[in-house]
Amino acid sequence: MNDQTKASGRHFVRPAIGSVTLCLIATLYVLLVTNRMFWTKAYGYFLAEPAAFTAFVIGISAAMMGIFTLFSAKYLTKPALIFFVLVASVSSWFNDQFGVIIDKEMIRNAAVSTGAESGHLITTRFITYVLLTGIVPSLIICWVRIVHRPILKKLAWNTAVILACSAVFVVAGTTFYKTYAGVGRAHRDLMDTLNPVIPIASAVRYTIDSQRDANVVASPLGTDAHKVGVVDNGKPRVTIIVAGETARAQDFSLGGYGKMTNPELAKRNVVYFPNTSSCGTATATSIPCLFSVYTRGEYTHRKGLETENLLDVLTHAKVDVTWLDNDTGSYDVTDRVPYTYLPPSADPRFCKDGECRDEILVDKVDGWLDKVKGDSVLVLHQLGSHGPAYYQRYPEEFRRFRPDCRSNDFSSCSQEEITNAYDNTILYTDHVVSMVIDKLKQRSGSISGAVLYFSDHGESLGENGIYLHGTPYIIAPAQQTQVPMLFWMADDLAKVGGFDMACLSKQAAQGTHSHDNIFHSVLGMMDVSTKVYDPKLDVFAACRAPSNKLAQN
Ligand SMILES: [Zn+2]
Missing domain, CATH: 3.40.720.10 (Alkaline Phosphatase, subunit A)
Known part of the structure; x- marks a missing residue:
């Protein structure tokens, strides 16, 4: 009795959940809550092609699930999911409030902007939004207890999920390949706001670029320059x-x-x-x-x-x-x-x-x-x-x-x-x-x-x-x-x-x-x-x- 109470008490305080299930919930969360601009754009661009749009939604969702599942490993799941949710929360604020796209150039602007400049963007509404859509879900991820399978079983299960997701993505992509290529060419911004994938990829690209550019020395230009002095x-x-x-x-x-x-x-x-x-x-x-x-x-x-x-x-x-x-x-x-x-x-x-x-x-x-x-x-x-x-x-x-x-x-x-x-x-x-x-x-x-x-x-x-x-x-x-x-x-x-x-x-x-x-x-x-x-x-x-x-x- 005593043991049971303890067990159920612990159970009540920290619900247990499989790590792939948690990845699935996190995937659905970022897709539904932090990608309003992405889905609105996609819906508009595929208006004439409802079947292609449905396959697009399924394919993107599967790809996101596959990516999240890559991080389903002991000590990695929680920090990775929290990072994804926080990035998606902050980015979606700028997408939805300002129509801003977080690409490599935008990351460059953010990186070089002054404290006072960025300070103006931190409003009460921004803090409330990030609290509700970023911090609270992160705390829930912290709170739950992840049940990991034994290592080999886990590896097999993760691989199966990732392969299944990739298969869905590939089938959806190839079935409507022509439509996607056409829409992609006509609307280059289609994928620009997919959270948190695009902001993270942009930050990685920016970091690689700045590492590479760190020691660049400018080569001389116009060393022959001289004033012609026609005016005196x-x-x-x-x-x-x-x-x-x-x-x-x-x-x-x-x-x-x-x-x-x-x-x-x-x-x-x-x-x-x-x-x-x-x-x-x-x-x-x-x-x-x-x-x-x-x-x-x-x-x-x-x-x-x-x-x-x-x-x-x-x-x-x-x-x-x-x-x-x-x-x-x-x-x-x-x-x-x-x-x-x-x-x-x-x-x-x-x-x-x-x-x-x-x-x-x-x-x-x-x-x-x-x-x-x-x-x-x-x-x-x-x-x-x-x-x-x-x-x-x-x-x-x-x-x-x-x-x-x-x-x-x-x-x-x-x-x-x-x-x-x-x-x-x-x-x-x-x-x-x-x-x-x-x-x-x-x-x-x-x-x-x-x-x-x-x-x-x-x-x-x-x-x-x-x-x-x-x-x-x-x-x-x-x-x-x-x-x-x-x-x-x-x-x-x-x-x-x-x-x-x-x-x-x-x-x-x-x-x-x-x-x-x-x-x-x-x-x-x-x-x-x-x-x-x-x-x-x-x-x-x-x-x-x-x-x-x-x-x-
Ligand atoms: Zn300027």
Whole structure:
């Protein structure tokens, strides 16, 4: 009696379960609870083929069961299943809330993002969701007692289950092979959100890549670069590149947006390029790509690391280069030039909780200009419109579009509030870039100034249920790939350098442009000649007086 009570008591506290059964329950759990986006997409893509869809569901489920069963071994089952459930829980939050896909590039973004940046994504709703869908099931897995068969029997049983699952997967796959191949080609994102398989595979691929890239040394580029010196008005040529963050072309009134988001730039005689596409949909891709010699089609992360970039070529031509960063770093672009990361200064005028408003960059311009001796390029890397905490990017006086979303949890704001907060960030960027232009104007007696502004990528604000950015380029919406780009040049520089600004305005309005143009246009603008310069990609080349044209070498 006493023994029985004990036994049943123990039984009650910790239910016993076979390890393969536990794998099956965990499989069903992640498939049903954490793959809403995956199934919704698949259902949509297979709408015309119900039989193929049914086989797809069965095949995917069998494959997942097979994978989980691989980890059915003493001391391994529980940690593996808990890991799968937690990864699936966190990933599904980002899938469902932001339409975000966790691929290798997204893992790269996460790995290089700052603490403050990631902090904005940790909301109360996020914690609650992970608690309910990740932590609680993990505790249940911890709690149950796994009954393992004797080792040989277990091996046989696991093998049988894995073989059976593989067989189901193969039969389902081959029966509807043509349909799957067709749908897969038409919808490349079909498999992108299968949790937890894709996030784990992406993290493994990212880790392998970064190990391989760890000791890459950039090979020299454009060491023949030299200034051609056709301009001599006795003043140094100073270009300030404002590298924007998360600004999308759609919300720039210079490009025709209905709300006046560019009131200050509109008064400053800038040339706006309304049709400009980005190299990537995330900072970690776009920034190294646009400073590289490669076009979007040619660029890879590895190639970017292996080759010196625009800043190095300028340095070879004895142009002074400096980079001031208020964003998330320079992604190895500044490995060989002076670089200052401003947020740690925690300047109370601009900074709070590890992040600073972009006026901290403008604040540094005068000090830098005081030291300018010869031709120079300054890069100001903005925090710009980085989300989801748009409302923290601008001060009170730029809270012009109201009501604005005052939360980093989009679900607590209306669409109008989210858009208003985002538009206020654009309004503030308009102010920041205008102030940079004014700083150069004030010194027109001693320097010849120019400003180039572009954003690294755009942003989704809920269109088709997608928020933020980083969607794989091939399926990314235009909101993420169409970016603002603009140019301002001091009158005396335009005159002496033979830049026909009317011609440039016309060309900017009519043509299509991209990040591919930046490398060559900056060299052209600075009159740096090198054999790696390609006049076809220099937006200024067609609008310069013949005597000022820069030849390829
Ligand atoms: Zn970015």
